[in-house]
Amino acid sequence: MRQIYRPLKFLIFFIFIFSLNNEIVFAQNIDKSTIEFPDAMQPYNWRLSLGYASIKMPTDVYLEAASARFPLIKFAAVMGLPSNFLLEGKINTELVTNQFVLGARWVYNIDENLHMGLGYSIAFLYGQLKQFNYDSKISGWFSYPSAALGYDFGNLALTFRGGFSFINSLQSTSGSTTVDFAIARGNGLYYRITIEQRFYKTTTVGIGFQMNYVKFYYPEWLMFPTFDRYYWIPELQIMFSI
Amino acid sequence: MNKVKKRIFYFFSFAALLVLFLFTNSCSNDLDVLFPEWSYSPPTTPLNADQRSRMEGIYTVENGSDQFGSTVILQWTTKQKNYLSVYTGKNFGYMVLQGGNLGDTTVYVQGFWRYQSNAKTGLTQLQMIQGTDYVLNGTGNSEITFTGTWGNGQGNGANRVVFKYQRPIKQELLDNKYYRISHHGSGGGPEYLPQTENTQEICRIIERYGANAIEIDVRISADGVPYMYHDNTLNPRLIQKGSLVGESENYTYKELNTFVRLIHGERIPKLDDILKTIVEESTLEFVYVDCKPSAINNLSGIASIVMKWDSIGNNTPGRDSIQIYMAITSDDLFNAFLQLPNYQDIPTICELTTSDVEQMDANVWSPRWTEGTQNSDVASIQAQGRQAICWTVDIPGFMQEYLYNGIFNGMLTDYPHLLAYYYYGQ
Numbered sequence: 071m072r073q074i075y076r077p078l079k080f081l082i083f084f085i086f087i088f089s090l091n092n093e094i095v096f097a098q099n100i101d102k103s104t105i106e107f108p109d110a111m112q113p114y115n116w117r118l119s120l121g122y123a124s125i126k127m128p129t130d131v132y133l134e135a136a137s138a139r140f141p142l143i144k145f146a147a148v149m150g151l152p153s154n155f156l157l158e159g160k161i162n163t164e165l166v167t168n169q170f171v172l173g174a175r176w177v178y179n180i181d182e183n184l185h186m187g188l189g190y191s192i193a194f195l196y197g198q199l200k201q202f203n204y205d206s207k208i209s210g211w212f213s214y215p216s217a218a219l220g221y222d223f224g225n226l227a228l229t230f231r232g233g234f235s236f237i238n239s240l241q242s243t244s245g246s247t248t249v250d251f252a253i254a255r256g257n258g259l260y261y262r263i264t265i266e267q268r269f270y271k272t273t274t275v276g277i278g279f280q281m282n283y284v285k286f287y288y289p290e291w292l293m294f295p296t297f298d299r300y301y302w303i304p305e306l307q308i309m310f311s312i
Numbered sequence: 313m314n315k316v317k318k319r320i321f322y323f324f325s326f327a328a329l330l331v332l333f334l335f336t337n338s339c340s341n342d343l344d345v346l347f348p349e350w351s352y353s354p355p356t357t358p359l360n361a362d363q364r365s366r367m368e369g370i371y372t373v374e375n376g377s378d379q380f381g382s383t384v385i386l387q388w389t390t391k392q393k394n395y396l397s398v399y400t401g402k403n404f405g406y407m408v409l410q411g412g413n414l415g416d417t418t419v420y421v422q423g424f425w426r427y428q429s430n431a432k433t434g435l436t437q438l439q440m441i442q443g444t445d446y447v448l449n450g451t452g453n454s455e456i457t458f459t460g461t462w463g464n465g466q467g468n469g470a471n472r473v474v475f476k477y478q479r480p481i482k483q484e485l486l487d488n489k490y491y492r493i494s495h496h497g498s499g500g501g502p503e504y505l506p507q508t509e510n511t512q513e514i515c516r517i518i519e520r521y522g523a524n525a526i527e528i529d530v531r532i533s534a535d536g537v538p539y540m541y542h543d544n545t546l547n548p549r550l551i552q553k554g555s556l557v558g559e560s561e562n563y564t565y566k567e568l569n570t571f572v573r574l575i576h577g578e579r580i581p582k583l584d585d586i587l588k589t590i591v592e593e594s595t596l597e598f599v600y601v602d603c604k605p606s607a608i609n610n611l612s613g614i615a616s617i618v619m620k621w622d623s624i625g626n627n628t629p630g631r632d633s634i635q636i637y638m639a640i641t642s643d644d645l646f647n648a649f650l651q652l653p654n655y656q657d658i659p660t661i662c663e664l665t666t667s668d669v670e671q672m673d674a675n676v677w678s679p680r681w682t683e684g685t686q687n688s689d690v691a692s693i694q695a696q697g698r699q700a701i702c703w704t705v706d707i708p709g710f711m712q713e714y715l716y717n718g719i720f721n722g723m724l725t726d727y728p729h730l731l732a733y734y735y736y737g738q
Contacts, residue, residue, distance in 0.1 A: 128341045129341075129547070129548075129549045130341075130500070130501040130503075130549065203679070203680040203682060203683055204680070204682045204683070205682060205683050205684055206682045242707065242710075244681065244682045244683070244684055244710060245682075245683060245684015245685060245686070246684055246685075247684065247685070247709075247710060247713045247714075247717075249707060249708075249709025249710055249713070250709060251707065251709075281339065283339075294706060294707055296404070296429055296500065296706045296707060296726075296727075297429055297430065297500065298403065298404075298427070298429035298430040299343065299429070299430040299431075301341050302339035302340070302341055304339075
């Protein structure tokens with residue numbers, strides 16, 4: 071392999087966690103505790119999760135002597151609505167980079183185990199750094215239409231979600247100058263595979279792998295990328311229901 | 313869950329993760345960049361200085377504006393007299409063409425066009441169909457028109473292009489010293505240009521890409537030799553597969569020179585070699601020698617090489633003046649620099665604060681562009697007889713703002729051709 075991803079060590083960690091917990095979790099059904107799985111919820115019931123993502127930036131954007139970087143923390147909330155709708159909100163943050171996502175999904179049970187969902191989210195990006203010789207900000211709006219397919223194994227839920235990324239507006243400010251920063255309006259696509267299962271008592275753990283095929287990847291804004299091409303950018307995610 | 317189902321479950325979940333992991337390893341971000349070449353070039357004679365001057369200027373794009381924008385700027389490279397640069401401004405585009413007087417009847421050039429932001433490229437050729445007398449002999453109508461073709465990739469294209477002369481580049485822009493500094497001789501990444509950054513090879517050709525100045529990165533090898541390399545480690549971004557790994561400073565220069573090949577096959581040069589090439593084989597006017605952290609191990613060595621070639625460059629008959637500076641980029645380097653005897657005589661750039669600039673008596677202040685145009689600080693520095701450069705500006709909107717509303721003496725960029733388009737288009 072040309073590149074050895076740092077997430078490999080996380081992958082091994084995650085498999086280990088799964089293995090340790092499998093004997094416990096086989097006694098516990100995954101129903102009514104998932105975040106990603108397209109499962110209808112009781113109206114106005116909530117589910118929350120907190121997680122972390124490890125990302126790998128493309129080297130010709132990131133270089134080695136790049137700007138300050140921080141871990142990507144993910145907070146998600148899902149609320150049931152009538153008629154198989156779900157309302158979801160997310161906060162993805164690296165402190166200097168923050169993305170606030172609000173969206174809705176419609177879910178449908180194809181059969182007892184196989185579920186599907188259609189969703190649409192809008193996201194607001196805001197980033198700011200006023201240290202380390204930066205006086206820079208970024209703000210913008212994104213859209214993410216998506217579709218999901220999930221299978222409930224009883225003790226484990228597997229969800230495949232794919233979607234597109236659109237940049238509705240994006241502006242960057244340095245000093246007193248603000249410019250349009252969108253490389254393109256059609257930003258690319260992503261897919262995510264998530265496995266969710268009971269972790270401990272009522273807590274659910276989800277491990278996800280997301281692959282972004284995009285021109286602009288929002289955590290990289292401080293590198294001010296100008297390349298008009300698509301990059302494969304992987305994210306390895308872990309989340310716990312709270 | 314019975315045993316069989318359990319085994320299926322285990323197998324499925326681990327297999328799914330493994331397949332995903334293997335699949336994603338095949339998703340490469342490598343970019344195959346083509347550098348197309350013509351298989352045949354008709355014999356041409358380089359134009360003389362007056363002929364080149366009459367031909368340079370701003371042209372309207374009468375055909376091909378979807379590809380190249382509404383105006384383009386034509387400029388001959390000074391040292392390599394038969395190279396013509398066309399700055400198109402659209403999609404970070406440009407052309408590098410070669411040619412000249414074809415049989416005393418026309419001017420013909422051929423080469424390639426490229427979008428630097430994604431490396432889309434193709435062959436292109438231009439022939440003067442109007443204004444030939446004016447360009448070649450200085451007589452007749454000055455309405456110059458080029459017509460030509462462009463294509464995609466290596467194939468000869470049938471897409472038509474027409475450039476019509478609009479006006480000359482303003483003389484004050486040609487006379488003014490505004491430095492378009494190529495960021496380590498890179499076009500955004502080493503694969504985007506035909507030669508690798510920080511090499512003698514790129515210094516020979518970077519002027520064709522709009523630069524009149526260059527920034528290069530110096531480190532110190534294990535045996536104290538100043539050499540040129542940007543990244544902290546020997547990595548696939550810059551070098552071909554080889555036996556050396558880790559930090560380049562861990563090796564002697566002989567080991568680096570022997571065992572390392574850069575992306576396009578070049579060897580890592582010494583500072584002395586690259587400055588010799590710049591002085592003797594280019595007309596670059598400004599050299600920014602960026603001292604990386606290991607430079608602290610031989611600051612005096614770097615200083616003596618910089619001063620040597622600065623002196624040679626400014627005393628070489630026929631060569632226009634050159635300014636070569638060593639750049640102090642961190643507090644550690646700053647403190648070490650102040651310990652050097654007669655440090656005030658060393659030509660330097662300071663990337664730190666304006667008070668640090670004064671304390672080390674630097675010739676140039678070079679702040680990061682992300683702090684804004686800082687016009688009042690820049691004016692204050694310039695009032696002291698110093699210069700100010702900002703780094704590294706790649707976004708078109710900021711480039712225009714800093715050029716038109718800032719008062720810097722120059723700008724580091726990965727796209728000197730775009731900066732040339734904005735600068736000469738004023």
